[in-house]
Amino acid sequence: MSKACHSVIKVENLAKSYGGFQALSGIGFEVKRGEIFGFLGPNGAGKTTAIRCMLDLIRPSSGLLRIVGYDPQRDPVAVRARCGYLPGELRLDENITVNSALRFLRQLRGGDSACRRRAGALSERLELNTASKIKNLSKGNKQKIGIVAAFMHQPELLLLDEPTSGLDPLVQQTVMELVAEAQQGGATVFFSSHVLTEVQAVAGRVAIIRDGRIVEVAATSDLAARGTVEVRVVFAAPVILEKSQLAGLAGVELINSDDDGRFIQLAVTGKMDALVKWLADYPVASLETRQCGLEQAFHAHYGSEQEPAGGH
Amino acid sequence: MAPFWTIFRFSSWRLRWTILGWGIPLMLLGLITVPFYDLVAENERQLRPVIQGLKPLVKSFIGGEEAEEIFTPQGFLALRYFAFLPLILGIFSAVAGSGMLASDEERGILDFLLAHPANRASVFFGRLLTLCCALIAILGLGWIGLWCGVLRAGSLHFSPGQLLLPYVSVLAVSAFFMTLALALSMMMPSRVTAAMTTGFIVLAGEIITSLAKAITQLEVAARFSPLTYFQANAMRDLHIRPVLGLLAFALLFSWLAWLGFQRRDIRVAGDGGWKFPFPARRK
Numbered sequence: 001m002s003k004a005c006h007s008v009i010k011v012e013n014l015a016k017s018y019g020g021f022q023a024l025s026g027i028g029f030e031v032k033r034g035e036i037f038g039f040l041g042p043n044g045a046g047k048t049t050a051i052r053c054m055l056d057l058i059r060p061s062s063g064l065l066r067i068v069g070y071d072p073q074r075d076p077v078a079v080r081a082r083c084g085y086l087p088g089e090l091r092l093d094e095n096i097t098v099n100s101a102l103r104f105l106r107q108l109r110g111g112d113s114a115c116r117r118r119a120g121a122l123s124e125r126l127e128l129n130t131a132s133k134i135k136n137l138s139k140g141n142k143q144k145i146g147i148v149a150a151f152m153h154q155p156e157l158l159l160l161d162e163p164t165s166g167l168d169p170l171v172q173q174t175v176m177e178l179v180a181e182a183q184q185g186g187a188t189v190f191f192s193s194h195v196l197t198e199v200q201a202v203a204g205r206v207a208i209i210r211d212g213r214i215v216e217v218a219a220t221s222d223l224a225a226r227g228t229v230e231v232r233v234v235f236a237a238p239v240i241l242e243k244s245q246l247a248g249l250a251g252v253e254l255i256n257s258d259d260d261g262r263f264i265q266l267a268v269t270g271k272m273d274a275l276v277k278w279l280a281d282y283p284v285a286s287l288e289t290r291q292c293g294l295e296q297a298f299h300a301h302y303g304s305e306q307e308p309a310g311g312h
Numbered sequence: 313m314a315p316f317w318t319i320f321r322f323s324s325w326r327l328r329w330t331i332l333g334w335g336i337p338l339m340l341l342g343l344i345t346v347p348f349y350d351l352v353a354e355n356e357r358q359l360r361p362v363i364q365g366l367k368p369l370v371k372s373f374i375g376g377e378e379a380e381e382i383f384t385p386q387g388f389l390a391l392r393y394f395a396f397l398p399l400i401l402g403i404f405s406a407v408a409g410s411g412m413l414a415s416d417e418e419r420g421i422l423d424f425l426l427a428h429p430a431n432r433a434s435v436f437f438g439r440l441l442t443l444c445c446a447l448i449a450i451l452g453l454g455w456i457g458l459w460c461g462v463l464r465a466g467s468l469h470f471s472p473g474q475l476l477l478p479y480v481s482v483l484a485v486s487a488f489f490m491t492l493a494l495a496l497s498m499m500m501p502s503r504v505t506a507a508m509t510t511g512f513i514v515l516a517g518e519i520i521t522s523l524a525k526a527i528t529q530l531e532v533a534a535r536f537s538p539l540t541y542f543q544a545n546a547m548r549d550l551h552i553r554p555v556l557g558l559l560a561f562a563l564l565f566s567w568l569a570w571l572g573f574q575r576r577d578i579r580v581a582g583d584g585g586w587k588f589p590f591p592a593r594r595k
Contacts, residue, residue, distance in 0.1 A: 018577075048580075055427050058577040081429035091420030093326065107318040108428040146424070 007066065008033050008157050008188040009054065014063035016049055016212075023049040025212040026063065031190055031205075036183055038203030038220065039192040040298065046212040047192040048088070051161050054190075055085060068156050081109070084150035088162035090142050094135035098123075098145055101134060105149045119152040126174060139166040151178055158182055158189045164198060176202055200224065200294045208301050215301045224291040230255075231266040231275065232290075236283035238262060249274050315430035319438030327446045334404050335450040339457030342393065346461030349388045349468060356383045368526040376525030381545070385468040390545035393458065394478045398542050401450070401486040402514035406507045408446070409493030412439050413573060414503035420580050436573050440494075440566060447486055451479045470547055477550040481543040484558035488538045489514055491565035498572030514539075 009031035016024040024046045031037040041047050052058045054067050056076035065072055068082045092101050102119050109115060123130050126144045134142060143166050150158060158179070164172040179189055179202055193199050199206060200220055207217045216223075238261035246252050246266075252275050256265035268275055272289075279287070352359065363371070363379050371379050374391065381387025413436070416422040426435065459475055462468045489510055497506035517537035524534035534540045538561070541554035 052423075052578075052580075057423055057426055059575075077429045077431050080427060083427075085424075085427035087424060087427075089420070090424060092424065093416075093421060096326075104318065104322045105428060107322075108315050108425075108430050110314065110429075149428075 006033060007031065008068055009037070009190060010064070010066040011050070012064040014050065014053060014065060015061045016046075016053060016058065017061050023212050024053070024060070027209065027212070027214045028063075029207050029214060029217050031188060033188055034183065034186060035204045036179065036189040036191055036202050038199035038206040039190060039209065040194065040196070040199055040206050040294075041192075041209035042194050045209045047194075047209060048161055049212075050209070051085075051159050051190070051192060054159060055080060055083065082156040084153065084155035084158045086143075086146045086150040086158075086160045086163045088165045089139075090146035092134050092142065092145060095133065097131060097133050098128060098137070099130040101145060102130065102148060102152075106152065109153050115153050118154065119148050122148040122151055122178075126171060140168055140171060143167055144171065147175060147178070151182065154182075154185065154187070156187060158187055158191075160189065161192045162194065163191070164193075164195065172198070196295050196298060200291070206294065208298060210301055220294060223294050226296070228292050228296070229268045229272065230290045230292055231268055231272075232288040233264050233266070233279065233284060234286045235262050235264075236285040239264075239282050249278055315428075315434040316438045319430060319434055320441055323439050323442035324445060327442060330408070331446050331449045331453075335453030338397075338400070338450060338454035339460075341396075342454055342456075342458030343461045343464070345393045346389070346458065346465045346468065348392070349385060349465060352388060353383060353467070359383075369523075372522050372524075372526035376522075378545075385470070386545055386547050389458075389468070389470075389547065390478070394482070394544035397454070397478075397482045398485045398539055399514065399518055401447070401482060402489050402518075403511065404450070405447070405486045405490035406493045406510035406514060408443055409490035410497040410503045410506035410510060412443055412494050412497070414497035414506065417579050418503055423578050423580050426578055432574055436570055443490060444487070447483065447490065451483055451486075455479050474547045477546040477548075478544055480550060481546050481555055484555045484562070485538055485542045487562040488558045488565070491562040491569065495565040495569040495572070498569045498576065 007030045009029075011030070012028045013026045014024055014028065015022070015026050027046070027050065029037075039047050039050070049058065053060045053065060054072055056072040056079065059073065067079045070078045070082075072079045096104075102123070103111075106115050106119060122128075123144075126147060128141065128144045128148065129137075132141075134145070137145075143163075147163070150160070150163075160179070163179075164175055167175065176198065179191065183189055189202075191199065191203055203220050205217065205219050206223060208215050240261045241254070241257065241264060246254055251268055251270040253267045253269075254264060255267050257263060266275070360380065360383065363374075363382070366374075366379070368376075371377075375381065375387075375395070378387065379391070382391050413422065416425070422435075426432070455472075455476060459472050462470055462475065492513065493506055493510035496509055497503050500506045500509070517539040520530055520534050521537045521539040524530040524540070538558060541558055543550060543554065
C-alpha cells in the first residue's frame with residue numbers, strides 16, 4: 001500500500017487546538033517520496049505539534065493526514081513501523097544503560113539481527129559508549145541514542161524534529177551525512193529546524209510555518225535564487241573604491257569596506273557576470289559568496305521579531 | 313502481541329528494585345511480628361482488663377469489639393499484621409498506579425516510546441499486567457515472611473493456604489486503590505495530584521472504617537469505604553463477594569483509565585501542572 005503512494009506525507013487542512021490556543025490552523029503540504037523536506041519556523045510555530053500529529057501522539061482537531069499511505073489515527077503502528085523519529089530533546093529512562101535502551105527499542109521494532117548490526121555500527125560511528133548508564137551521559141550523547149534509534153531500522157520516512165539540537169559540530173556533520181545517506185537509500189526525510197543553514201544544506205524543498213500557518217512552500221533553490229548573494233572580496237593590494245565606481249554595475253551594492261582598501265562586502269541581485277568581469281581589473285586575493293535567499297525569505301515572513309539561529 | 317510482551321518484560325525489569333524494596337520489609341514485618349504472639353498470650357491476664365477498660369473511641373482504632381481477639385492466634389495476626397497491610401500497600405498502590413503512565417508521560421519518555429511500533433493497548437495493558445504482577449510479588453514475599461514467622465513461633469497452627477487467604481483480600485483492596493490512582497492520573501492534570509487524591513481516600517477510608525466501630529452515625533459513610541470490605545481475619549473463612557466486588561471496581565477503574573489513555577494527547581515533558589484557581593501572585 002505504502003509503496004504505491006507518490007506522496008509520503010500528505011497534510012490537508014490540519015488543525016490542532018489546545019483549549020483556546022490554536023497550535024495549527026489548517027496547514028497543508030505534501031512531501032514526495034525520496035525528498036528531504038525542510039520544515040522551518042522558530043520555537044512555538046507549530047513544527048513539533050505537526051510531527052506529533054503525524055505519529056498519533058496527539059490527535060488533530062480536524063484535517064487529513066496520510067503518512068506513508070496510512071492514516072495515523074487508524075493505523076498508528078503501521079505508520080510508526082515505517083518511520084524513524086528523533087525529537088529535539090530526547091528523554092529516556094535514566095537508570096538503564098544505553099545498550100538496554102537500544103535493545104528495548106529494537107525489540108519493539110521486531111528485533112531482527114540486521115537492525116542490531118546497524119545499531120552497533122551507528123553507535124560506533126557516533127562514538128556512543130553503549131555500556132554507560134544514560135544518567136551519566138551529556139545531553140549530546142543522549143541525543144545520539146535517539147539518532148541510532150531513528151536510523152537503525154532503515155525507515156521509509158525519517159521525522160527529525162530539530163535533530164542537531166545539543167550536538168557538537170562534528171556530530172552535527174555526521175547527522176547531516178546520515179540524512180544524506182538515508183535519502184540516497186530511498187528514504188524520505190522530514191526535517192524540522194529553526195537553523196537555516198542546515199535546512200538550506202540538505203533540504204530540496206522547504207515549508208515555512210508561522211503561528212500555526214504555512215506561509216510558504218517552495219524549492220530551496222528557488223528561495224535561494226530569489227534573494228541576494230553576499231560577496232566578500234579581499235584584495236592582495238590596497239584598492240580605494242568610490243561608490244560611484246560601482247554605479248555602472250546593475251544590481252551590485254556596496255555594503256561595507258575597510259579603510260585601508262583591502263576588503264569590500266557587496267550585495268548582488270541577479271547575475272554575477274558583470275561583477276566578476278569588473279573584479280578582473282583588480283588584484284583579488286580571495287572571493288567568498290553566500291546565498292541569502294532562505295534567510296531573506298524567513299525574515300520576510302517573520303520580520304524582525306524572530307531571530308533564526310545559525311543564519312551565517 | 314510482541315510489543316505487549318516486550319513492554320511487559322522491560323517494565324517488570326524496571327520494577328525489580330521496587331518489588332524488593334516493598335516486599336522485603338513486608339517479609340521482615342511478618343517474621344518479626346509473629347513471635348510476639350507468645351508474649352501477648354502469656355500476658356493475657358494483665359492485658360485483657362486494660363483493653364476492656366479502653367473507651368470505645370480509642371478501642372475503635374485497635375479493632376473495636378474485636379480488640380480482645382488479639383489473644384487468639386487468628387485475631388493476633390489480623391490485628392497486629394494484616395490490619396496494617398491495606399494502609400502500607402495503599403501507599404504503594406497510589407504511587408505505582410498514578411505513575412504507571414503519567415510518570416513517564418511527564419518525564420517525556422512515553423512520547424518517544426509511543427513513536428515506536430507499539431500501540432496504546434500494548435503500552436497500557438503491558439504495564440497494567442506488570443503492576444499486577446509486582447503487587448502479587450510483593451504480597452508473595454510478605455506471605456513467605458509470615459509463613460516463616462509462623463513456623464518459627466511454633467504456637468500458631470496455620471497452613472500456608474490458610475495464611476494466603478487474607479492476602480487475597482489485601483490484593484483486592486490494593487488493586488482497587490491502584491486502578492483508582494491510574495484512572496485519576498488519566499483524568500487529573502498531574503501524577504502528583506492523582507497520587508495525593510488516592511492517598512487521601514486510603515487514609516480517609518481507614519479513619520472512617522475504624523471510627524464507624526465506635527460511632528454508629530458513621531456506619532453509612534463506612535459502607536462507601538473500600539477498607540470496610542477488607543477481611544483481615546480471613547484465615548479460616550474468606551468471603552468471596554467482597555473480594556469480587558473490589559475486583560469489579562478495579563476492572564471498572566482500569567476500563568475508565570483505558571478510555572482516558574486511548575483518547576489522550578500524549579504530553580511532552582514540562583506539562584501537567586495543576587492549575588489552582590488562585591489569583592496570580594505579584595512578582
